[in-house]
Amino acid sequence: MKIKAVIWLVIPALVMLLALVLYPTVYLWYMVFYSYHPARDPYPFFVGLKNFGILVGDSEASYAILTMLALVGITIPTQLVLGSLLAILFTAKNTCGKLGLKVLLLIPMMIPAVIIGLNWKMIFFSKGPLNGLLSSLGISPQPWLSEPFGNPYLVLFSLAILDIWQWTPFITIAVMSGIESAPKEVYEAASLDGASEIQTLWHIILPMIKGIIVIILLLRVIDSMKIFDIIYTLTYGGPGIITTTFPFQIYKTGFTLTSAHPDIGYASLMALILLAISSCIAMIIMKLFHIEKLIWE
Amino acid sequence: MQKMTVVLTLISWIILVVYLMPFIWLIGTSFKPIGEWGGPYLIPQNPTLRNYIELTTGGIYGVRGHFPPITRYLINSIITASVVAMLTTLFGAMTAYAIQRYRVGGSTFATWILSLRMIPTVAILLPLVILTRSLGIYNTLTGLIFVYPVIALPITTWFMIGSFKSIPREAEEAALLDGCTELEAFYRIVLPQSTTGLATAATFAFLFCWSEFLIPLLLAPSESTMPLTVFAAYFSNQYGILWGPLSSAAIVIAIPVIVIAIVIHKYIVRGLTLGFIR
Numbered sequence: 001m002k003i004k005a006v007i008w009l010v011i012p013a014l015v016m017l018l019a020l021v022l023y024p025t026v027y028l029w030y031m032v033f034y035s036y037h038p039a040r041d042p043y044p045f046f047v048g049l050k051n052f053g054i055l056v057g058d059s060e061a062s063y064a065i066l067t068m069l070a071l072v073g074i075t076i077p078t079q080l081v082l083g084s085l086l087a088i089l090f091t092a093k094n095t096c097g098k099l100g101l102k103v104l105l106l107i108p109m110m111i112p113a114v115i116i117g118l119n120w121k122m123i124f125f126s127k128g129p130l131n132g133l134l135s136s137l138g139i140s141p142q143p144w145l146s147e148p149f150g151n152p153y154l155v156l157f158s159l160a161i162l163d164i165w166q167w168t169p170f171i172t173i174a175v176m177s178g179i180e181s182a183p184k185e186v187y188e189a190a191s192l193d194g195a196s197e198i199q200t201l202w203h204i205i206l207p208m209i210k211g212i213i214v215i216i217l218l219l220r221v222i223d224s225m226k227i228f229d230i231i232y233t234l235t236y237g238g239p240g241i242i243t244t245t246f247p248f249q250i251y252k253t254g255f256t257l258t259s260a261h262p263d264i265g266y267a268s269l270m271a272l273i274l275l276a277i278s279s280c281i282a283m284i285i286m287k288l289f290h291i292e293k294l295i296w297e
Numbered sequence: 298m299q300k301m302t303v304v305l306t307l308i309s310w311i312i313l314v315v316y317l318m319p320f321i322w323l324i325g326t327s328f329k330p331i332g333e334w335g336g337p338y339l340i341p342q343n344p345t346l347r348n349y350i351e352l353t354t355g356g357i358y359g360v361r362g363h364f365p366p367i368t369r370y371l372i373n374s375i376i377t378a379s380v381v382a383m384l385t386t387l388f389g390a391m392t393a394y395a396i397q398r399y400r401v402g403g404s405t406f407a408t409w410i411l412s413l414r415m416i417p418t419v420a421i422l423l424p425l426v427i428l429t430r431s432l433g434i435y436n437t438l439t440g441l442i443f444v445y446p447v448i449a450l451p452i453t454t455w456f457m458i459g460s461f462k463s464i465p466r467e468a469e470e471a472a473l474l475d476g477c478t479e480l481e482a483f484y485r486i487v488l489p490q491s492t493t494g495l496a497t498a499a500t501f502a503f504l505f506c507w508s509e510f511l512i513p514l515l516l517a518p519s520e521s522t523m524p525l526t527v528f529a530a531y532f533s534n535q536y537g538i539l540w541g542p543l544s545s546a547a548i549v550i551a552i553p554v555i556v557i558a559i560v561i562h563k564y565i566v567r568g569l570t571l572g573f574i575r
Contacts, residue, residue, distance in 0.1 A: 005479050006399045009391035013410075013450055016388065020447040021413060024424035031424075086312070094302040095309050103562050104313060107320060109569075110558040112508035114526045115547045118533065119323045122540060125335065129322055132337030165319065174566050219570060222415045229510040233530055247419040254423045255515060264423060271420035282415040291404050291411070295397060295458055 025275070031268035039257060044265065051269045060241055060260045061270060064249035067156065068225055071245060074160040075167070075224050076217060082164070083171025088201060090172065091179045102176060105169040113166065117233030120162050121145070124234075146239050155235060159243050162230045167220060174216050178209030218285045222278055246274055320551075327544035331358075334540035348545035361537045365520065367528065367546060374524040377438055378506035381445040386499040388446075389453030390491070394483050396454075397461040398469075407458070414451040421447070422515050429516060436519050444512055449502040456501060456568060460494025461487065500561055501568045504554055525550045 032051055036044035055061060090101050108116070123130050124144035131141035142148040144158045182205050190200040228247050231237060237244035237252065244252065252259040254267030314321075322339060327348050329341040336342075357363040392410070395401040425444055426435065434440035468490075469482045477485070488495070510526040517523055529550060532543035558565060 006395045006401055009395040009480070009483070010401050010406075013388040013392040013454065016446050017410070017413065017450060019428075020425065020444060021416065021421060023428065024421035027424035027427070028420075089305070089312070090309055092305050094305045096302065096306040097310065101309060101313055103559050104317065106558045106562055106565060107317060107555055109565070110504070110554045111320070111551045112510065112526055112554065114508075114510040114529055115551050118529060118543060118547055119319055121533065121538070122326065122544070123319050123322065125538075127335045127337070129337060129339075165316075170566075170569065174570075177566060215570065219415075226417045226419075228419060229526075232510070232514075233533070247417055250419050250423075251511075267423055271423060274417050274420045278415055278417055279412065282412045285415070286408050286411065291408050295404070295407055295462070296400070 025272075028268040028272050028275075031265050032272065034265040036264045037257075037262050038264075039262075047265065051263070051266045054261055054263075054266055055269060058261060060244075061246075061249060063241060064244050064246045067243065068245040068247070070156060071160055071163070071227065072221055072224050074157065075163045076220055078160070078164050079168045079171050079220065080213070080217060083168045084175050086168070086172040087175035087179065091176050093197070098176075102173055105173055107169075108166045109169050111166070113227075113229035114233055116162055116166055117230040120165075120230075121234055124158060145235055152239050152242050155239060155242055159231065159234060162234065163224055163227060167223075170220070171213075171216060174212060175209065178212050179205055182208055215285065215289060218281060218288070222281055222285075225274075225278060225281075246270070250274060323544050323547055326540055327548050329541055329544075331541060348541040349549075351542055352545055352549065356539070356542055358539055362532065362534050362539055364528075364531050364539070364542060367525070367549065369521070370523060370525045370528040371549075373438060373522060374507055374526075377441045377445060377524060378503045380442050381449050381506045382499040382503040384442070385446050385449040385453045385502045386457075386495055389450055389498060389502075390457045390488065390495060391483075392454050393457035393461055394487060397458050398466075399479075410451050410454050413447065414455070416447075418448065418511055422512065426515055436517050436522055438517070438522055441513055441517050441522070441524070444516055445506045445509065448505050448509060448512075452505060452568070453498040453502050456498040457491070457494060459567070460491045460498070464490050497561055497564050497568070500557060501564075504557060507550075507554060 031044070033046060033048060034044040035041070035047040035050065089095065090098060095101075111119075122128055125131075126141065126143060130144065135141055145155060146152065148154045148158060179201070186204055187200060190204055191197075195203070225245075226247060227245060228251070231243055231245060231248050235243045237248050237258075241249075249259060250267050250270045253262055253270065254264050256262065325339045325341060326334065328344045328346070329336065330343055330345045330347060333341055333343070352367040355364060355366040396407050429435040429440045429443065432440075432443075434443055464487060468486050472482045472486050473479070507524075508526065509524075510530075513522075513524050513527050514530075518527065525546075529543070529546055532539045532546065561568075
C-alpha cells in the first residue's frame with residue numbers, strides 16, 4: 001500500500017526517459033538491418049546484414065575509433081598530471097588567495113564547449129595570437145589547423161589542447177578539495193616526523209584521495225569520448241578525416257553526405273557500437289562506486 | 298618565509314592569468330573594430346562597442362557574411378533552458394524521493410538513471426530526429442524541451458538523491474503517524490526543506506541546456522528556433538570569420554554561465570560528478 005502511492009512519483013521521469021532512451025535504442029536495433037538516406041532513397045529498405053559487411057571493410061570507421069581512443073589517450077593523462085601539479089602549487093601552505101584561484105579556474109570548465117571551439121579557432125588563426133607569440137620568440141608561424149610542423153596528424157594535438165584546457169581545472173579543483181579536506185593533524189604529525197611537504201602529499205594525501213581521482217578520470221574518459229562541439233567548430237573533422245572521431249563519424253554518416261557510406265542504417269550500427277563501448281566504461285564506474293552506499297547510507 | 302609566500306602567490310596567479318589568456322583574448326577582440334580583428338595585440342587600439350551594438354541590430358559584412366540580431370536566440374535559449382530546468386527538477390525530485398526513501402526500483406533503477414548521464418548523445422539522436430518529426434515537433438522549441446531532459450533529468454535526479462539523503466526523516470515520520478499520506482509528506486514537508494537543493498539542481502539543468510549544441514544543431518536548425526549555441530557557429534562560414542561580432546556573441550553566451558558558476562562554486566564539483574564527490 002505504502003509503495004503504491006509513491007510509484008506515481010516515478011512515472012513522469014520514467015516515461016520521459018523511456019521515450020528518449022529506450023525507444024531510440026530499439027529503433028537503432030531495427031534500423032541496423034535497413035538502408036536509408038533521405039537524400040537518396042524514398043523509403044528505408046531491408047538489407048539484412050549488409051551494414052555489418054560495410055563496417056568490416058570501412059577503414060574510415062576504424063580510423064575514427066582509433067582517433068577517439070587517441071584523443072582520450074592524449075587528453076586524460078595530460079589533464080591528470082597538469083591538474084595535479086596546479087593543485088599542489090595552488091594549495092601550498094604559502095599560496096595566498098586560494099578561493100580566488102579556485103573560483104577563476106571554473107571559467108574554462110563552464111564555458112559552453114562550442115564557444116571554446118570558436119575561441120581557440122581565433123587563437124590558432126594563421127595571423128592569430130599564438131603565431132604572433134611564436135614569431136616574437138623566433139619560431140616560424142604554424143598552420144595549427146591543417147598541418148602544424150609539416151604533419152597533418154599533429155592537428156589532433158591542436159584539438160586535444162582544447163579539451164585539456166577546458167577540463168584540467170576540473171582535476172585541479174577536485175584534487176584541491178581533496179587536499180584541503182585532509183585533517184590538519186595529518187600535516188602536523190607528518191612534519192613532526194620530519195617529512196617534507198611533497199613527501200606528505202605523496203605518501204599520505206595521495207592514498208586518501210586516490211578514489212576521487214579514479215572516479216573523475218573515468219568520468220573524463222566517458223566525456224572525452226563524446227567530444228563533438230569542439231570538433232564541429234574547430235576542424236569539422238578535417239583536414240581530410242584526420243580529426244574525425246567516432247561520434248563525429250556517426251554524425252557525418254547519419255546526417256550529412258560527407259562520409260564514405262552516408263546511410264542511416266549504417267550510422268545506427270555505429271551508434272550501437274559507440275553505446276556498447278561507453279556502457280562498458282559506465283559499468284566499470286558503477287562497479288567502482290558503491291551505488292547502494294551512495295544512495296541509502 | 299615571507300619571501301616564499303610572495304614567490305608562490307605570484308607564480309600561482311601568473312600561471313592562472315596565462316592559463317586564462319585565450320578567454321581574455323576573446324574579451325579583448327570583442328572590443329576591437331573591424332581593422333584590428335586579426336591584430337597580434339590584446340588591448341584594442343581604438344576600442345569600440347560596435348560589436349555589441351550590432352548583436353542587437355544584426356550585421357552585414359558583404360561577402361564575408363551576415364548575422365541576424367541575437368535577441369530571438371537569446372529568448373529561445375532562455376525559454377528552453379528554464380522550462381527544462383523547472384520540469385526536470387520537479388520530476389527529478391519526485392523520482393529521487395521515491396528512490397531515496399522508498400527504494401522504488403532498487404539499485405538497478407538508480408544505476409540506470411545514472412548511466413544515462415554517460416550516454417553519447419549523438420548515438421541516440423538519429424531516432425530522436427525521426428521521433429520528433431513524426432510527432433510534428435521537429436524544428437520547434439517544444440521539440441527541444443521534449444529532448445533536453447535526456448541530459449538534464451539524470452543530473453537533477455542524482456543531485457536530489459544527495460539532497461534528500463541529508464534531510465532528517467523525523468518530521469516526515471511524525472507527519473505519516475498523524476495520518477498524512479506519503480505524497481503529502483513529500484510535498485508539504487520534504488520539498489520545503491530542500492529549497493537549496495532544488496535551486497542548485499535547477500541551476501545545473503539550466504547550465505547544461507544552455508550549453509548544449511549537438512541536440513539543437515540536429516533538432517532545431519532553422520533560423521527561428523535555434524538557440525544561442527547554434528547561433529554562435531553562424532559567424533564562421535566558408536568565406537571567413539567575423540571575429541569581432543563572434544567574440545561579443547561568445548561573451549554574451551559565456552557571461553551568464555560564468556556568473557552562475559561563481560555563485561554556486563561550492564556545488565560545481567559535486568554537480569559535475571553527480572554527487573560522487575562532495
